Amino acid sequence: QQQVKQSPQSLIVQKGGISIINCAYENTAFDYFPWYQQFPGKGPALLIAIRPDVSEKKEGRFTISFNKSAKQFSLHIMDSQPGDSATYFCAASNFNKFYFGSGTKLNVKP
Amino acid sequence: GAGVSQSPSNKVTEKGKDVELRCDPISGHTALYWYRQSLGQGLEFLIYFQGNSAPDKSGLPSDRFSAERTGGSVSTLTIQRTQQEDSAVYLCASSLGVSVITFGSGTRLTVV
Numbered sequence: 001q002q003q004v005k006q007s008p009q010s011l012i013v014q015k016g017g018i019s020i021i022n023c024a025y026e027n028t029a030f031d032y033f034p035w036y037q038q039f040p041g042k043g044p045a046l047l048i049a050i051r052p053d054v055s056e057k058k059e060g061r062f063t064i065s066f067n068k069s070a071k072q073f074s075l076h077i078m079d080s081q082p083g084d085s086a087t088y089f090c091a092a093s094n095f096n097k098f099y100f101g102s103g104t105k106l107n108v109k110p
Numbered sequence: 111g112a113g114v115s116q117s118p119s120n121k122v123t124e125k126g127k128d129v130e131l132r133c134d135p136i137s138g139h140t141a142l143y144w145y146r147q148s149l150g151q152g153l154e155f156l157i158y159f160q161g162n163s164a165p166d167k168s169g170l171p172s173d174r175f176s177a178e179r180t181g182g183s184v185s186t187l188t189i190q191r192t193q194q195e196d197s198a199v200y201l202c203a204s205s206l207g208v209s210v211i212t213f214g215s216g217t218r219l220t221v222v
Binding site: 041089093096099102 | 152166
């Protein structure tokens with residue numbers, strides 16, 4: 001059973017646009033929700049993370065929106081740039097065990 | 111070291127051979143994870159080590175896969191009698207606390 005469901009699988013956005021990636025989870029015991037960014041040939045790197053006691057977290061152009069009642073969270077990339085083109089993974093964890101979504105390949109067109 | 115180090119970065123092996131993949135975590139990190147990433151796929155959990163506790167092996171796909179962590183630091187993932195479906199990128203990660211995990215660049219395994 002997939003613990004974290006991520007959509008879309010791929011996304012094409014024009015430079016300057018907003019990229020939105022969505023994730024949903026089932027286990028209400030999850031207490032940490034990070035997003036990872038992965039460039040080709042590299043391991044995933046932590047981008048931004050949120051805990052369930054807040055509904056939104058913003059770091060620069062990246063924002064996580066969290067809806068505890070709906071068990072959903074999303075990543076918004078404002079003013080998307082070609083350098084943001086990468087694969088993005090959402091994750092959820094509790095007790096140090098991490099469950100990852102299937103990934104979204106983002107392509108930002110110049 | 112400054113980051114999680116994995117070796118080799120690439121490994122080509124013949125079907126049926128055994129392979130060993132090495133992970134050197136960030137110094138002082140007590141938790142160590144192995145994940146597998148198949149082409150264009152997500153991250154599949156394999157095994158998790160936390161301090162001196164018994165490892166969580168619930169993600170190992172078959173008994174051909176095993177891992178050990180010596181001295182609470184370096185870890186080796188061993189795949190015996192490799193099959194073509196084992197071809198993937200094997201990622202190691204480590205963490206100190208209960209939040210941020212840091213990944214290495216992975217070992218790309220190709221079984222021919």
